[in-house]
Amino acid sequence: MTFITVNAQTMYDSPASPNCTYIHPARRGKHKIFIGMAPGVGKTCKMLDEAHRLKQDGIDVVIGWIQTHNRQETAAKAIGLEVIPRKIIEQDGLRFTKMDLDAILERQPQLVLVDELVSADFLGLNRGKHYEDIEVILAAGISVYSTINIQHLESLSHLITEMTGIVVQEHIPDRILDEAAEVVVVDITPETLEERLLDGKIYPIEKMEQSLQNLFQHRNLVTLREIALREVANKIEKKEFREATQLNCNGHSPVEYVCSVHERILVCVSSAPNSLRLIRRGATLAKYMNASLYVLFVNNSDHFLTKEEALHIQTCGQLCHEFKGEFLQVYGSKTSEEIAKIAKSYRITQVILGQTGRSRWQILLRGSLVNQLVRSLTQTDIHIISET
Numbered sequence: 279m280t281f282i283t284v285n286a287q288t289m290y291d292s293p294a295s296p297n298c299t300y301i302h303p304a305r306r307g308k309h310k311i312f313i314g315m316a317p318g319v320g321k322t323c324k325m326l327d328e329a330h331r332l333k334q335d336g337i338d339v340v341i342g343w344i345q346t347h348n349r350q351e352t353a354a355k356a357i358g359l360e361v362i363p364r365k366i367i368e369q370d371g372l373r374f375t376k377m378d379l380d381a382i383l384e385r386q387p388q389l390v391l392v393d394e395l396v397s398a399d400f401l402g403l404n405r406g407k408h409y410e411d412i413e414v415i416l417a418a419g420i421s422v423y424s425t426i427n428i429q430h431l432e433s434l435s436h437l438i439t440e441m442t443g444i445v446v447q448e449h450i451p452d453r454i455l456d457e458a459a460e461v462v463v464v465d466i467t468p469e470t471l472e473e474r475l476l477d478g479k480i481y482p483i484e485k486m487e488q489s490l491q492n493l494f495q496h497r498n499l500v501t502l503r504e505i506a507l508r509e510v511a512n513k514i515e516k517k518e519f520r521e522a523t524q525l526n527c528n529g530h531s532p533v534e535y536v537c538s539v540h541e542r543i544l545v546c547v548s549s550a551p552n553s554l555r556l557i558r559r560g561a562t563l564a565k566y567m568n569a570s571l572y573v574l575f576v577n578n579s580d581h582f583l584t585k586e587e588a589l590h591i592q593t594c595g596q597l598c599h600e601f602k603g604e605f606l607q608v609y610g611s612k613t614s615e616e617i618a619k620i621a622k623s624y625r626i627t628q629v630i631l632g633q634t635g636r637s638r639w640q641i642l643l644r645g646s647l648v649n650q651l652v653r654s655l656t657q658t659d660i661h662i663i664s665e666t
Contacts, residue, residue: 307421308459309412311395313510315502316428316493318471318480321425322346327356329391329423333359342415343377343408345397359391379411383418390415395426396448402524409450430507431455437568438505440573442498455513463510468499472533477647508568510579541569544626545603546617547594549587551633554597556663560630561601571603572624576616579609614650621655630661 312321322344329339341361341434346352362382364375382390395409412422429438432449439445455461474480475494493499545560547553557573564571575591577583583591595605610616621629629651 294489305419307416307419309416309422309424310460310462311455311458312423312425312462312464313455313506314425314464314593315506316427316471316499317347318474319464319466322352323355323464324464325391325393325423325425326352326359329359329389330355332389338388340382340385340387342392343397344391344393351479362390377408377411379414382415382420385499386418387420389421389423392422392424395424395450395454407450409454421513426450428502428509431509434505434509438502444493444498446518459588461510461513463506465503465507468496468503468510471499473497489584491633498532509600516576521540541567541628542624542626543567543569543628543630544617544621544624545571545573545630546576546632547573548632549590550632552663553590553594556630556632557594557597557601559663561603563630564601564603569628571598571601572606572626573598573603574606574617574620576613577607577609578613579611614647614654617651618654621658626658628659628661630663633662633664
């Protein structure tokens with residue numbers, strides 16, 4: 279089992295004092311999320327293991343909500359941890375249970391465990407999802423450990439449906455993951471997860487065949503695993519970029535290049551007619567690689583665009599936006615330098631250029647744009663697309 283940690287840090291400074299009177303949180307609680315590709319990878323067990331370790335270190339830990347799904351291994355790991363009793367709601371002759379938010383706030387632990395972020399509480403109450411209750415808990419200065427499966431992330435639901443055919447009904451906003459102090463991928467191979475399913479360790483035997491026909495198809499597990507690993511890797515990358523940018527803003531030496539995990543495509547266009555073809559080629563590559571798309575036009579300060587050229591560049595921008603890309607326009611007399619600046623700033627991994635129309639004498643006199651970029655962008659792949 280593999281664990282990938284983002285922004286690992288000490289979430290607690292000292293054990294809670296039993297004689298301490300709660301007045302106002304000195305700071306917001308910290309949120310740690312255990313994320314996986316599917317049910318059964320071990321998110322809840324990993325969360326409980328860490329909770330036991332913290333309890334031994336003197337941290338005041340309670341269980342706010344846990345869903346064992348009748349898994350003996352999970353239930354056994356919860357033994358020894360204080361459980362906040364669930365609130366019982368009766369309506370129309372039916373009985374429901376929900377996480378008792380008020381009891382948690384009154385108890386004031388240092389850490390509360392909330393399993394299954396996407397779980398819905400009893401409908402009709404003020405808050406409908408666990409992640410909404412967690413917002414209140416964090417604001418009270420209480421830290422939270424929680425779990426989630428990757429398919430429930432709102433921005434990925436359409437992609438996952440497109441790639442696996444699985445329609446996800448419940449989601450959490452992306453900001454929950456982005457704002458977390460720490461994110462851990464709990465990862466096992468699809469083969470191991472399939473073995474766990476067949477051994478009856480995830481769902482009862484009567485549900486096994488249905489699971490194998492839906493989420494637990496091998497190709498779906500492979501896809502979900504890749505998406506989960508990429509999503510957390512992207513979070514690491516964003517964090518590094520923010521820190522590097524902050525250092526630069528504070529007067530430290532600027533970061534020339536930050537290694538990129540996610541692919542980022544930069545299409546360089548000009549007033550040449552084949553620019554639209556370059557954008558389409560870049561968009562195809564971006565879709566295939568699940569990459570971000572950028573289109574750049576360097577407006578040479580020594581050259582004034584004609585009306586036709588300006589209209590052409592505007593069309594390039596519109597086509598870029600149709601492909602969900604970001605259109606960039608900069609001014610400068612040295613095209614290669616401007617492209618290199620943008621590529622480093624946006625951590626571009628793939629640059630797409632059109633075949634030059636310059637003569638051999640012009641290349642000899644002014645140098646090749648491709649050669650200049652190769653020397654400047656040593657960690658970036660450069661693609662030259664022919665005019666035909």
